Amino acid sequence: MNPRSTVLSIACLLTASLAFSEIGVAAGSDALMQAKALYQAASYDEALALLDGLQAGKAGGNPAEVEEYRLYCLLALDRKDDAVRAVVAIVSINPEYQLSETQASPRVLTVFREIRRSILPAIVDRTFNDAKAAFARKDPAASEEFEHVLLLLEDPDLQDNPTTAHLKTVVNGFRDLSRASATPTPPAAPVVAATPNSQPAIPATRRDEGIKQGPAPAGNAERVPPVVLSRPLPIWPPAIGSQELSGVLEVTVDRNGNVTNAKIQQRFHPFYDPELLKMAKTWKFKPATLNGVPTEGTKVFNIRISPPQ
DSSP: OOHHHHHHHHHHHHHHHHHHHHHSSOOHHHHHHHHHHHHHTTOHHHHHHHHHHHHTTSSOOOHHHHHHHHHHHHHHTTOHHHHHHHHHHHHHHOTTOOOOTTTSOHHHHHHHHHHHHHHHHHHHHHHHHHHHHHHHTTOTTHHHHHHHHHHHHTOGGGTTOTTHHHHHHHHHHHHHHHHHHOOSSOOOOOOOOOOOTTOSOOBOEEEEEEEEEOOOOSTTOOEEOOEEEEOOOOBOOGGGTTOOEEEEEEEEEOTTSBEEEEEEEEOOOTTTHHHHHHHHTTOEEEOEEETTEEEOEEEEEEEEEEOOO
16 A cells, blocks of 8 residues: 555544544444545555445434445455355346446446346335235235336346336236225325345334325325335434334425435334434435326325334
8 A cells, every 4th residue: 555545544543433433423424424534544454444334324324325334335345245244235236236336336236236136036026916915915015016026027137138018017907806805994104125134234114004195186186196106214213222113204205206204103213213314315206197197296104113123
């Protein structure tokens, strides 16, 4: 390592050390920024130490982004098996997640896409089986879960899969059946991909008690509410312990499917509420439509949240 890199590495390490000594454990975003700085300084082992802390739930942070930078460090250290597990974690947390082409090298992008392409069929099968189970128990969420499967089937990395076209037909049939048999009660949110058992940083699990839509349109206008595409939860704060939480969260979704506002109508926990509001801003939706035209919409989630098992 040249002197300039050495000085930069030491400076980054001192910054991280001071942050932890002054406030105990850095907030997730601060710790992730420190890890990114260490990665840029080629201090891969030190960056991994911070990222492993985030992964283990010692601070908050976006789980998929934490795994992304773990992947960069692991590949730089030629730890190929661990890098494969990091890609599996990223895709399992959020199947639609993509690495930044400006941040990742062509080599990293190639590795990520090859592994992602190999495991996407299994994720589609798991999501489809979950949707069928919801349909079998007459869960109103089934139609949205089938919509999620259809979204995954449109992924470019699945277009060469010989079973994709046939599966689309089957899923469309199930989706239409679930819509036809749905009761007038508001639908619950779709399933969210869980982290693999080998990954310790498991977000909390939820049981949606019910979802309320925005006000019905006047006259004969047809409004379709926003459809959940991705709805990750924050890492469970250790300070909460093992108690179960429940509360009510309202989100406003713009015509592009992005959350523009999130507010808690009934509190979950003082430690959990701020992290949930930040994570809610990253949720993705298929936007609401009014007579087929994308429009702003709202959803109110009545959620019961359990700590990771």
